[in-house]
Amino acid sequence: VQLRSADLAALDRRRRAALVNSLTGFKSANLVGTSDGMGRSNLAIMSSLVHLGSSPALFGLVLRPDSVERHTLDNIRRTGVYSVNHVHEGIVAAAHQTAARYPREISEFAATGLTEHWVEDFDAPLVAEAAVRLGLALRDEISLEINGTRLLIGEVCYVDVPDRALAADGSLDVGAAGSVALAGLDRYYRTSLYKRMAYAKPDLPPREIAER
């Protein structure tokens, strides 16, 4: 089917949201853990993490201030840190449930059965059940005037990844780590490695890297 701007505008709100959210393609499924600094924790699933740079290691995270993500935003502003934890098959149901509109005084950890994991000198809870866990420190917050969303820029200051999923070149095979892919608002996918491609050069044809 083909749609133009007027067709998109004519869709009812829910159908448009369902379609548009799926058009970017596969996304990461990450649990973002925060604390209010006074003993209350928050956990929220997000699919808007984007790589901004490796040196220093900077990630962007898009938040909508009018949604359940408000608690997360308040906590990050207060403590300056947040954790990012990859969702894997075993925790898909609990991870998805963190999107429910729980009141501020209820921790999504307790509500969904996930376990807080704390590391020294980092004031946000990580997820004990996750295999890939990151700690980020807030470096900038940008307001996108066009629709009121916020882009948080964080620097990676803590990395905990399974040894078995690390490749010889230092990269992490997130498929081997068990992470799932998310698409749209609610579809979680298993993955299997199809091809690993060598660095592209204009004078050479595409070559695969034989990894397994």
Added chain:
Amino acid sequence: VQLRSADLAALDRRRRAALVNSLTGFKSANLVGTSDGMGRSNLAIMSSLVHLGSSPALFGLVLRPDSVERHTLDNIRRTGVYSVNHVHEGIVAAAHQTAARYPREISEFAATGLTEHWVEDFDAPLVAEAAVRLGLALRDEISLEINGTRLLIGEVCYVDVPDRALAADGSLDVGAAGSVALAGLDRYYRTSLYKRMAYAKPDLPPREIAER
């Protein structure tokens, strides 16, 4: 393995890039098509597309001006439009090859064997071989001071998706559409639907949607 900021900083540049690029998790693999308005086309694979909103339909795209993405950025500034085309299994090798540093006068379409597809009233080429094709109009360009990257904000003005991959609620099953997931710099993954989850509510346990 666990790393702190100092450990990350101590990695050599290539190993750090390989690791950090894989830490966000799965990403979309999209071919971004542009034209200079004078008959020269450009095509570049990107994994930094992020959903910003559905009403209007806005996507962010992160570009690094110092890289091969420079030609894309110049073209988008000139014409105000760009296409986004999902990579599927059949075009992974060609899509990856668009990342090579071809000179400006060489079109990555010609160099990689992909075919330009033009639609009325839209001044950027789409990819004929792609099953999911979008047209976007530039709405804003934001410079991220922290590391010089650019966030382009585009509004979706053209959508072409396969009917067979559309669900009853209007969403697109990108797995059924054949799109691949990308992780890190060079790993392409096949996917299979694991679970589709119902809208999360605080007073209900997590429920699956039986889709197939």
